[in-house]
Amino acid sequence: MHEMSLMEGVLQLIEDAARLEKFSRVTTVWLEIGQLAGVEAEAMRFCFEAATRGSVAEGARLEILAIPGSAWCAQCSAAVAMSETPAACPQCGTYQLRVTGGTEMRVKELEVG
């Protein structure tokens, strides 16, 4: 359940922004979560609600934007899409994929009032 720690991280970023930009209410939070980041969107939603209770983001809508996973094949040099680990290269069939994208977890944008 490190989704709870992650959501506490999200809340810290929101509270830092609230101090700097002087807003007192967040209505929407957009997160970008890579397909290969190893977290469950449903668990994140559950933890978001728990972590933001009593904060400027209490009751805010959570929008999770999925970032597609990508990889490079060390065998055939193809750049390919990758949606789960492990995966065989769709070009040559070997398990030689090195992940190049889709592990990120970012707070992208806020709607504040």
Added chain:
Amino acid sequence: MCTTCGCGEHEVTIGGGAAHQGHAHAHADAPSHGHGGGHEQVEVHDHGHAAVAAHAPGPGATRRMRIEQDILAKNNAYAAQNRQSLAGRGIFALNLVSSPGSGKTTLLCRTIAMLETQAVAVIEGDQQTSQDAERIRATGAPAIQINTGKGCHLDAHMVGHAMEKLALKEDSLLLIENVGNLICPAAFDLGEAHKVVILSVTEGEDKPLKYPDMFRVASLMLLNKVDLLPHLDFNVDAAVAYARRVNPDIRVIRVSATSGEGMDEWLDFLHAGMATAQAAKRETVDGLKRRIAQLEAQLQGQPP
């Protein structure tokens, strides 16, 4: 709660005390942890009714604000601080991860006994009890226990505090035994040189497929308890193949803390890592000395 950084929450204890006792590390150095840091990263861009929202926010007036920050930014900043502190002292640090019961602590005790060096320290992470740190201390090595309370992993902030309390030696080895959990610790950089995943042969050989994230971020897999193989139906080749499906670059060493099998190869890995960390420190120090000598020569070469 610590008033400097707000740490010490969530029932975390380090060496039996609250996380923030003996507060000495420089929080001001940690990007985005300080108050007011990272302002330039918060870029406001308004949509439509921006001027109204900015100056006279009426009921229902909202604005959108671009943040674009990593959720793990704070942890990563602490990890960078830990890594810098370790590099400056030539310390080789490993983050040992596994499921509960893989034999991590026994393996560490045996490792420390075989290393025949005083220059090793251990950070033990568990949800509760200081039993593991006590087992390590019985070998003569300094150890500190972090109890994570409800937490499922160590983070770089806790480890930074534990490093202060341990008073690490120059050119030493730091072994961080993470909480037994094959999922959560994968996401948290502690400032280590490598993550080392320990899989015991009493577990299923398909664990790398079931918990791929941890095997993907580890540089080395220790296949532990191999002395039990004759009694088990465990396919070593399949386990290694599964780990390499997830991470083609992962190195594998078969070890047994009980019989001593493979321990030499593991110790060679540790000695090589320590030598690299020490050499990197010397290069930095030598480089600085050369630069100072150059500057002094320039000053002396200048006409009075």
